[in-house]
Amino acid sequence: MEIPEASASTNRAPTLHDIAAHVGVSVRTVSRVVNDRPGPAEATRQRVLEAIEHMEYRPNLLARGLVTRQSFTLGLVATYLNDPFFAELARGIQAAGDRLGYLVYLTSSEGEPGRQQDILRSLVDRGSDGVIIFPVRGAEQQLISVAERSVPVVSIDHRIEHPRIGSVEWDTEHGAHLAVEHLRATGRHRIGMLSSRMAESVDEPRETGFRKAISDLGYDVDRAVVWTDETVEGGALGVAELLRRYPDLDGVFAYTDIMAIGAMRALEDTGRAVPDEVSVIGVDDVELSALVRPALTTVRIDREQMGTRAVEMLMRMRADPAAVFQHEVIDVSLVVRDSG
Amino acid sequence: MEIPEASASTNRAPTLHDIAAHVGVSVRTVSRVVNDRPGPAEATRQRVLEAIEHMEYRPNLLARGLVTRQSFTLGLVATYLNDPFFAELARGIQAAGDRLGYLVYLTSSEGEPGRQQDILRSLVDRGSDGVIIFPVRGAEQQLISVAERSVPVVSIDHRIEHPRIGSVEWDTEHGAHLAVEHLRATGRHRIGMLSSRMAESVDEPRETGFRKAISDLGYDVDRAVVWTDETVEGGALGVAELLRRYPDLDGVFAYTDIMAIGAMRALEDTGRAVPDEVSVIGVDDVELSALVRPALTTVRIDREQMGTRAVEMLMRMRADPAAVFQHEVIDVSLVVRDSG
C-alpha cells in the first residue's frame, strides 16, 4: 500500500521493440507486419497483429519519417486565414489530403514576404512532403529555394515559371470578361475596378481581362483601376476613390467578393442604391455572398476542385520529381444574383 | 566536360555532420552552437556560425523531435472549417503558437466521433505537443486516451472532468441571459431557441441560461428549444419548426450567428420582417454578422483571446504535467445591432 502503483496510464507509448519482445520475434518482423510487407508467415503475422491491437501500438511517424523521408504532412500557406475564401479552400485540400493519409499544416502569410519566408522554412524543417501556396507577389525566389530542396511546390492562382513549381489557376481573365460583359449588357458604361494591392506591380489576369473588356469605352483604362487591400475596409476605401475619380460611376468589378461587399456597404453609406444606381460584381463566390443583401453577383471559382487538383498535382510531382511544367487552369462561371 | 556537374541545387539538405566536416570540428560541437548552449569557445562558435550561414543549414526537426520528444507542433481540431467562427479562432491560435515557434495542424471533425478519433490518433502519431479541440459531444473518452498518453489537451467551450484535460470556456450561460433579457426588454414574449444538435443529449450552458431566463414566461420551456445543425440551412429549418409550434413567435435566440442568419433568411422568406415582427439574436459575433442586413445582434465571444489563452494553458500543462484541473472562463458581452 505504501508504494504507489506505477501509473500505467501515463506510460510511454509502446514501440516496435515492445511488441517484438512481447511476441518473441524480432523488431524487423514486427515492422514487416505493420507495413504489410511480404515475409512473415501467416501464424506469426496473426500473433503480431494481436499484440499490436492489445498493446495499442501506433507507429512513431517522426522516426519513420526520418528513415523514409516522408512525413505524410502537407503545408498550406494561405494569405489571410479569416478570409472565408481560404477556409473553403483549406477544406478542399484537407479533404483531398485526408484520403491519402496526409495531415495539413495551415498557415497564413498575411501577405508579408518575411512571414512567408519563416513559414516556408518552418514547413521544410518539419519535412513536409509538399507545399501548396498562395504566393506573396514579388517573393517568388523563396518558392524556388523550397522547390530546389526537393520539396514539391504548387502555386495557386499565380503561375511561376520554374520547372519544379506547378500551378493551379482559375481562368480569371475570362472571369473578368464575363463580369464586364454582363455589366455592359445591363447598360453600365462607367465601370471601375477594385484590384488587389498585391497585383499592383505584376500582370494580373483579372486586371488584364478587365482592361481589355473596357478598352473600347473611350476613357482612360488605367485610371479606372484602384489598388487596395483585400478586405472589407479595403473595398470601402477603394470605391470611395473610384467615386472621386468618376462621380457618375455605375459599375464596379472587385478583385474578391469580400472587397465587393465592402464596396456595397460604402455605396449604401453615400446614399447610392445597389444595383439600381451602381452595380457591383465580385470574384470567388464565397458562401457569404449568397447571404448578404443584395445577394452578390460574382464570378464563381471552384475551391473544392482546386484543393483536390492541387493535392493530386503534388502527389504526381512527388512520384516523378523530374516532371516539369505542370500548369492547370480551372474554368470559372458567372453567378448572377441581385447586386449587378 | 563529359561528367555532368552534380546538380548542387537539388542536393540533400546539409546536416550537422556536413557542417562539422566543413569546419573541422565534431558534430557535437556544431549541435551546441545551433542550440546556443555553453561550451564552444567564441572563435569556434564564430566559424561554425559562418558555415551554417554559408551552407544554409537548417536543423531537421523530425530527428530533433525524436530525441527531445518535442515536435513544436500543435493540433487544432475544429468542428467545421468553413464556419468563419473557427477560421477566426484558428487565427488566434496560430498567432499565439507562432510567437513560441509552434506550427499548427488544422483539422476538422465535422462533428463525427469516428473522424475525431482518426484525427486525434494522427496528431499523436506525429508527436504533437498538444491538442486544442472543440470536442464532439459524447466522445470524451477519446480525449482522455490522448491525455493519458501524456499529450496535453485543452477543450474549448466544453468542460471535461478529468485531471489532465484543461478547458477554456466562454460564459455563454450569462450570454444567453443577456440575450433573452434584451429581447424581453424590447417587448418580446414568445421566444424560441435554436440549439445545436450536438447539445441535444448534454447540459449546455446556452440552453440552461435560456431556460432559466424564460422560465417565468408561462409556457412550456422544453418545447421552446429546437435542436438542429449548426449551419445556415439548420437555422432555416429550425426556425420553420419553431413557427409551427408558435405561430406568434416574436423572438429567436440562436446557438450561433450562422444559425441566426439562416433563421433571418427563412423568416424573410415567410414574409416576416426582422426585427419588426421577429427579433433574432445569435452568439459568436463573427465578422459576417456585421455585414448582413439587418446587421445581427449577437453575444460576442472573443476568439483571439480564446486562442491565446488555450495555447498558454497548453504550455503550462507541458511545463508541469502534474498540474490539475485548469478551467478558465472568458466573459461575453451583448452587441446590439439591428436584428433584435
Added chain:
DNA sequence: CAATTCCTTGCCATCGTTGGCAGGGAAACA
C-alpha cells in the same frame, strides 16, 4: 540421402539529432 531452393526470420547499419561522460590542453596555483 545429399544438394538445391525457397520461405521466414534476424542482425546490423542508418536516418539526423541530442545527452552523458570522458579526455585533452591550457591556465593557474603551489
Added chain:
DNA sequence: TGTTTCCCTGCCAACGATGGCAAGGAATTG
C-alpha cells in the same frame, strides 16, 4: 616544475523506425 582546475571538445549511445543482406530451417529436387 609539478599538480590541480577549468575550459573545450569529442566519442558513444540512444530516440524509433526501415533497408540490405545473410542465415536458419523446411521443402523440394535429383
